[in-house]
Amino acid sequence: MSTIHDLLQKMTLKEKISITSGFDTWRLKGFESLGIPKITVCDGPHGLRHQEEGQDHLGINESNPSTCFPPACLSAASFDEDLLFEMGQAIGFEALSQNVQVVLGPGVNIKRNPLCGRNFEYFSEDPVLAGKMAAGWIKGVQSMGVGTSLKHFALNSQELNRMKSDSITDEKAKFDIYLKAFEIPLKTAGPMTVMGSYNLVDGIYASENKWLIEEVLRNKFGFQGLLMTDWGAMNDKISSLMAGLDLEMPGSSGYFDEELEEAIKDGRLKEAYLDQAVIRILQLITTVTEERQKALASVGPLVKSSVDIEKHHGLAKKIAMESMILLKNDRKTLPVSENTDRAIYLVGALAKYPRYQGAGSSHINPYKVTSLLESLEKEALKMQYFEGYSLGSDEILDETEELIQTLKKDDVVIIAAGLPDSYESEGFDRKHMRLPENQNALIRSIGAKSDHVVVVLFGGSPVELPWLDNISSLLHAYLPGQAGGEAVTDLLLGRHNPSGKLPETYPLQYEDHITSPYYGKDPYLAPYLEGIYVGYRYFDKANRRVQFPFGHGLSYTTFSFSRLSINRSTIDFNEDKAVEVRFYVKNIGERAGKEVCQLYLARKGSPSYRVDKALKAFCKIKLEPGEEKEILMVLHEDEFKEYDLNQKKEVLYGGEYILYVGSSSQELPLSASLEIKSSVLDTFEAPAFYMDVKGAPEPEQFETLIGRKLPVMGPSKPFTVNHTLEEMKDVPQMKYLIRKLEGVLRKASGATSDNDDAYRVMHAMFMQTPIKRLSLVAPDKMPKHLGETLVHVANGRFLKGLQSALKRKSTIDHP
Incomplete structure (x- = not known):
């Protein structure tokens, strides 16, 4: 292929305009006469949704079979960047085999509220966890010569009216929380492309927001790759090109072409903006073409059948097992002995009809799926199965009464419960945080009869657990991918030791969540009234009790933390490169297991607009019984910086900081104090709520925080093509x-x-x-x-x- 500069010079104005929109749903345009090939993109991020014919964006038509790995809601719970690299590498191999050049993922939008319909596709409420998981996945995919697309940039936290809602928050929340999740993988993993979001940000569509694209993405985060729209997100193509966006997807039959040509000819749009977009598109086509050739030279010629289906199925199972979270285990009901004399009952429609992924554009057509029922029936267990409840109604099946009448206190009952497909999906948000009432009633009834009730919970987001005191054990499987049934089986039977940790806070009830009074109430305006107090950052500061804290997860063994030390008690980053944090972790139980070590940072001082503590580093380690390891975590200056609303930039505050180490955001047995040398002080006077987090955030205080009035938005007439x-x-x-x-x-x-x-x-x-x-x-x-x-x-x-x-x-x- 000719050099990019040569190609640009050869292209006509019409050709340059044309290449800035897709050829069809999943391919970029190519020009055979110029030696520019078409390239293919496809949805991810937990597998390939590659469609070759009868293409559509919304999932009407079947895609090629591929491995359905656990979605981000579960894989994030692994707290294991290397595991995400393995997943990415396998997806990259499948992309190579199907001649796909770019996989559209991962999604790093913050889980601001548990009802967001697309939460299953995102990693966490915490930007460090989300960013690092994404970085591992990106590195894995791109190691195979396949591009990625970090999405959805930015502040896309609800599905309600997602193409017209306006996300408004303060600058500190933007940079410390929402944009931080993008910054980490952009700077450490180098995704080839970024995908914009549907929503408006501060009154301007994300795809044409010059501040967001040019100042933040391009200049501050240093991204020089291709920026594309989400599918159908283009609003004003002239404004988008001027802001720094490059590619409109999918192909829209030239919807904007005539308008663009006229704008260039009459001077409203400088051709240089168009040329810059074309250059980035050609750079992407050139890069993925060359990287594909390098990868194929290494692994050999590939076709669809080159994928080792069983090997990738095994990896999907491994990721699921490493990620599932043991939330409760009273009476040591788990693991269940394969030689137990107790009667074992498996109950629940979800054991037979598994929910293993979310619905919408990321829906994978898996090579195969194993249910929990299918997996357990292969074991030498004396087990009976009862469907228990209907997934399509609130009915409790009649057969369940027979079970309840025969249950004894020592019987083991494994209940598969969770959210049906109809409860959560891309395109709409959940109406509440409850399970179907037939499931709640069934669990309570069984819990009243047996002392050994195990609930295996499926679903992409937190749910209320009104029966938690009635059961002995709770294993959270989220959406476990195609091998979920086998993974749950091995965990229940103790062949694998649970090591997952919650990537989000589980509130006692939805009303406890800070955003519950206003989230999703206005289809046009999405004010982030809570500011920086997202997830555990709110519950910590407000001192509110939760069902399960961020980072929580049990094991079949026990770990102890000890001997925390830091390299210096006073740090001057003009002289010191980093803070070195050392501590020891020991397995004091009787089984081998893995522990996730979590490091949190707290800035002390007089009341101010700051969080109590924030996750800064984590690692996962394996320990044999009695084994002890020294852990080293290193924090650099950037990890201490925060956005200052007075200075309008990230700064390093001087003063006392506390480092906390432990196994969850609320189990932190180790701490150490250090002083940071800096002349910068936190002098911003925030409204009362943002200082002490008492009560609920009010729009008037939020307006003071952001320095402007919230817009009044709503339906307007006459109708235009921008109406729904x-x-x-x-x-x-x-x-x-x-x-x-x-x-x-x-x-x-x-x-x-x-x-x-x-x-x-x-x-x-x-x-x-x-x-x-x-x-x-x-x-x-x-x-x-x-x-x-x-x-x-x-x-x-x-x-x-x-x-x-x-x-x-x-x-x-x-x-």
């Missing part, structure tokens, strides 16, 4: 048209009823996507003229609507 069908649905003349469109959607999804899980996902996305974006995502199903026809009809301009439908072209305002 959800906003138009109550207009009388639109009701019939929407019903017809729903029929087309139902047929396309293969659903037999409106309650079909796949249809509900599709319907939520369909109704909450602006008309313009529907035309970008599916120009064949919602061509530009049809979208404009719908807008005319919604506005009561029936003649214009008819003319648009007949002529297949029309001009209306695109504000």
Whole structure:
């Protein structure tokens, strides 16, 4: 291929404009005459969702089979960057085998609220954990010559009206929490691409936000790779190119091409902005083409069948086992002895019909799936199975009464419980934090009869546990991937020792969560009133009790922490390169096991807008019974820096700091004090809530914190292509048209009823996507003229609507 400069000089204006949008749903444009090949991208991040024909973004059509590894909600609980590297490497190999050049992942958006429908696809409420897990995954994928796409940049924490909601938070929360999760992998792993988010940030769409893209992503974080939109996220392509965005995805049949050409010719858009985008696109195509050739030279020619399916299935099982979390284990019910004389019962529809991944654009078509029932039936156990409850209704099955009547106190009952598919998905947020009531009632009834009830919990997000005192053991499997049944079996039977830790806080009830009064209440405005107090940072500062703290997880053995020391008690980073933290961990139990060592940092001093403590480092170690190891953790100056709202930059505050070491955010037996030499003091006077975190955050105090009034947002008229069908649905003349469109959607999804899980996902996305974006995502199903026809009809301009439908072209305002 010619040099990028030569290629740019050879391209016509139309060709340059054309290459800045995709060829179709999953491929970038190529120009054979110029020697520019098409390249393929596909969804991840816990496997490949690679579609070759009949392509779609929303998951209507089947993708090629691939390994379904545990999604981020579970793999984050491993606290193991090396394990994420292994996963990434395997996904990279499968991408090579399927001729995929870029895998669209990982997602590092912060779990701000437990109801976010896409939480299963994200790692954590903590930016250090999220960033480091992402970095491991990126390094693994790209080690195989395949690119990655860090997403969704930025402040995308809800699914409700995600293409029109405006995320607003203070600068300290942005840099200390939400952007930190991106900064870590950007600086340490070098993803080839970044994907923008759908939402607005401070009133400007993320895909055209010059401050976010140019000042933060390009200048502060040093990213010089390709920035693409999420699928259908383009709003104003002229503004996006000027802000530093490069690629619109998917192919939109030239929706913006004519407008761009006119803007360049009349001087509204300098051609240099277009050229910069084209250069980055050509750089990506060149890089992934060359890296693929290098990888193939190393591993040899590959085809789809080159993947060792069983080997990758084994890796999926390993990741699941290393990540599942033993939250409770009273009476030492677990592990269950394979030679026990006790009667064993397995209960729950989810044991037979496993939930192993989330729904939406990341949905993988796995090579195979093993259920818990299937796995346990292969064992030499005297076990009976009862389905117990319905996944499609609130029914408790009649057969369960027979079980409850025969149960004895010493019987072991393993209950598979969790969230059905219909409860959480991309495209909509959960309505509450509860399990289906039939499951809660069943667990309580069984818990009243047996002293040895084990609940295996499936789902992508925290749930309320009203029956926790009625059971002896709780194993959290989250969404465990295709080998989840085998992984749970080995943990229950003690063949593998649990070592996962919670990557998020489990509140006692949803109302305890700081964001519960306002999260998802306004479809247009998403004010982050809580500021920096996200997850454990809130519960710690407010001194509120939780069900299970961040970082919590039990083992079948016991570990002790001792002898914490630091290299200096006074640190001057002008002279000292780093703080070296040393301590010892010993396995004082009778089984080999792994422990996650966690290091937290607290800045002391008078009341200020700061958290009580924050995770700064972690590592996972394996210890044999009686074995002890010395652990070294190193903190550099950047780990001590915080954003200062007076100085508008990250600074190093001077004063006393405390280092805490332990096994969770609330189990920290070791501590040491040190002094940081710096003349910078924290003098920012925040409103009262942000100093002491008493009560609830109020909009007025938040406005004082951010220095401006919150905008008043809501539906507006007349309708434009930037409105959604959800906003138009109550207009009388639109009701019939929407019903017809729903029929087309139902047929396309293969659903037999409106309650079909796949249809509900599709319907939520369909109704909450602006008309313009529907035309970008599916120009064949919602061509530009049809979208404009719908807008005319919604506005009561029936003649214009008819003319648009007949002529297949029309001009209306695109504000």
